[in-house]
Amino acid sequence: MTGEGDNSYAFGYRAVSEQAPSASGVYTIYTSQLWLYVGESDDIRQSLFHHLNEPGGCLARRGPLSFSFERVPAAQRPARHRALVSLLGPECPSTPSTSRGPTSLPIDVR
Numbered sequence: 001m002t003g004e005g006d007n008s009y010a011f012g013y014r015a016v017s018e019q020a021p022s023a024s025g026v027y028t029i030y031t032s033q034l035w036l037y038v039g040e041s042d043d044i045r046q047s048l049f050h051h052l053n054e055p056g057g058c059l060a061r062r063g064p065l066s067f068s069f070e071r072v073p074a075a076q077r078p079a080r081h082r083a084l085v086s087l088l089g090p091e092c093p094s095t096p097s098t099s100r101g102p103t104s105l106p107i108d109v110r
Contacts, residue, residue, distance in 0.1 A: 011065035013052060020045040020069060026080050027069040028088065031062055035088040040081040044069050058092035 009015040011029060020027070022045045029037040029051060036059060041047035048067060051059060059065065072080045085094065 008066050008068050011048075011052070011067045013049075016045060016048045016052065016067070020048050020067070021071060022046065023071050024074045024077060025069050025071040026077060026084060027067055028084065028090070029059060029065055029067050029092075030090075031065060034062075035090045036062060036065070037092045038081060038084045038088060038090050038094050040072075040077045042074065044071075056092070 007019070009019050022043050024042050025044045026038065026040045027044050027048060028035060029039075029048075037051070039047055039051075048069075070080070081094075
């Protein structure tokens with residue numbers, strides 16, 4: 001996620017639908033120059049769709065955005081989340097989540 005060769009995707013419905021797994025893990029949302037958000041979830045894809053559908057003030061003021069993710073087992077996720085927040089110092093506050101969170105679906109995946 002933070003090293004050479006890691007996958008980075010444009011933060012949009014199509015990339016989230018095609019690239020983000022419906023699996024446990026951590027994810028980042030960022031610009032080319034600034035780490036904005038580090039999150040964790042039981043379902044990375046659904047959490048990213050939630051951010052797309054309801055970006056909140058911090059993410060809504062920025063663009064263009066990218067995302068990356070790591071699959072991490074649920075038991076290890078909080079520690080990895082804390083480590084990434086400490087390492088990257090994202091601008092937007094994040095709250096660790098242990099649930100699937102919102103079930104919002106993309107409006108358009110074209």
